[in-house]
Amino acid sequence: MGGKYFEELEVGQILKHQTARTVHDYDNILFSTLTMNPQPLHLDAEYASKTEFGRPLVNSLFTLGLAVGLSVQDTTLGTTVGNLGFQNVEFPRPVFGGDTIYTETEVISKRESKSRPMQGIVVFEHRALNQRGEIVMRCQRVALMLKRPIDK
Amino acid sequence: MGGKYFEELEVGQILKHQTARTVHDYDNILFSTLTMNPQPLHLDAEYASKTEFGRPLVNSLFTLGLAVGLSVQDTTLGTTVGNLGFQNVEFPRPVFGGDTIYTETEVISKRESKSRPMQGIVVFEHRALNQRGEIVMRCQRVALMLKRPIDK
Numbered sequence: 001m002g003g004k005y006f007e008e009l010e011v012g013q014i015l016k017h018q019t020a021r022t023v024h025d026y027d028n029i030l031f032s033t034l035t036m037n038p039q040p041l042h043l044d045a046e047y048a049s050k051t052e053f054g055r056p057l058v059n060s061l062f063t064l065g066l067a068v069g070l071s072v073q074d075t076t077l078g079t080t081v082g083n084l085g086f087q088n089v090e091f092p093r094p095v096f097g098g099d100t101i102y103t104e105t106e107v108i109s110k111r112e113s114k115s116r117p118m119q120g121i122v123v124f125e126h127r128a129l130n131q132r133g134e135i136v137m138r139c140q141r142v143a144l145m146l147k148r149p150i151d152k
Numbered sequence: 153m154g155g156k157y158f159e160e161l162e163v164g165q166i167l168k169h170q171t172a173r174t175v176h177d178y179d180n181i182l183f184s185t186l187t188m189n190p191q192p193l194h195l196d197a198e199y200a201s202k203t204e205f206g207r208p209l210v211n212s213l214f215t216l217g218l219a220v221g222l223s224v225q226d227t228t229l230g231t232t233v234g235n236l237g238f239q240n241v242e243f244p245r246p247v248f249g250g251d252t253i254y255t256e257t258e259v260i261s262k263r264e265s266k267s268r269p270m271q272g273i274v275v276f277e278h279r280a281l282n283q284r285g286e287i288v289m290r291c292q293r294v295a296l297m298l299k300r301p302i303d304k
Contacts, residue, residue, distance in 0.1 A: 021188055030186060031186060034183060034217075035221035036218060036221040037221030037224050038221075038224055038225055038229060039224050039228065039230075039232075040229070041232070041234070047230070057234060059217075061216060061217040061220060062217075064213060065183070065186075065189070065211075065213040066187045066188060068189065069187035069188040069189030072190055072191050073190055076191065077190060081203075082193070082209060082243070083212045083243060084243065085242040086216075086238060087241070088239065089237045089241065090236070090237040091234070094234065
């Protein structure tokens with residue numbers, strides 16, 4: 001069990017996640033169609049060739065989803081109740097098929113839950129970087145985390 | 153072309169999107185594995201049966217992605233440069249396999265881009281509702297929108 005309980009997370013802690021993932025054009029097609037997104041910027045290479053990017057732009061929510069997914073092993077795996085939300089989700093640079101995404105997470109804040117004494121609220125900042133070390137996504141995720149069970 | 157140019161969007165406008173989508177357990181598996189998310193809450197029905205939800209919780213980023221996807225036909229289809237980001241993404245209620253997701257969008261604000269005279273920044277609030285009319289996701293999306301071409 002790789003996730004961390006509320007007590008194990010410290011503000012300022014930075015976790016560099018081991019697994020990276022190369023994004024393929026087909027990820028973009030699969031993600032966009034699965035989420036019913038008809039945007040030609042993602043699906044239509046001819047259309048995209050006439051935009052400022054010159055080729056299909058990877059769906060930004062795929063980048064967000066992948067960055068969160070790659071962080072879970074080290075953060076919330078089996079130690080969360082669920083995601084309460086996200087704040088300040090930014091995409092400073094585009095992602096294209098062939099780019100490789102690396103991720104890191106910083107613990108921004110934590111506090112006890114008022115209504116749930118066995119749980120606490122942790123804000124993670126996730127950052128996704130491409131193969132040139134440029135930040136392509138930054139967000140803050142608000143997670144309702146479990147405290148360590150008494151018998152552990 | 154169903155998307156709206158910057159000039160066609162008015163603050164306060166509410167768009168109720170026609171296409172709805174029933175979410176299946178397999179969407180959750182496919183989305184979570186595609187984004188490399190190993191969270192047992194999403195993938196492991198035995199684990200999930202012992203949580204407060206009693207069954208797998210649909211990945212909240214699938215709900216976000218689907219709500220945005222279902223809105224694109226009426227908002228940004230072919231009329232956006234790209235997503236700048238998201239703010240205040242909330243998941244007030246859980247989504248489970250079998251739930252049907254309906255969406256609506258409100259135009260929250262718009263302003264001209266300072267650096268790009270042919271473009272403007274529009275903030276959309278997307279809301280996803282389940283079959284009981286309960287809000288399961290609310291977010292604000294910041295989109296860089298094209299102005300109407302001079303020949304249209």
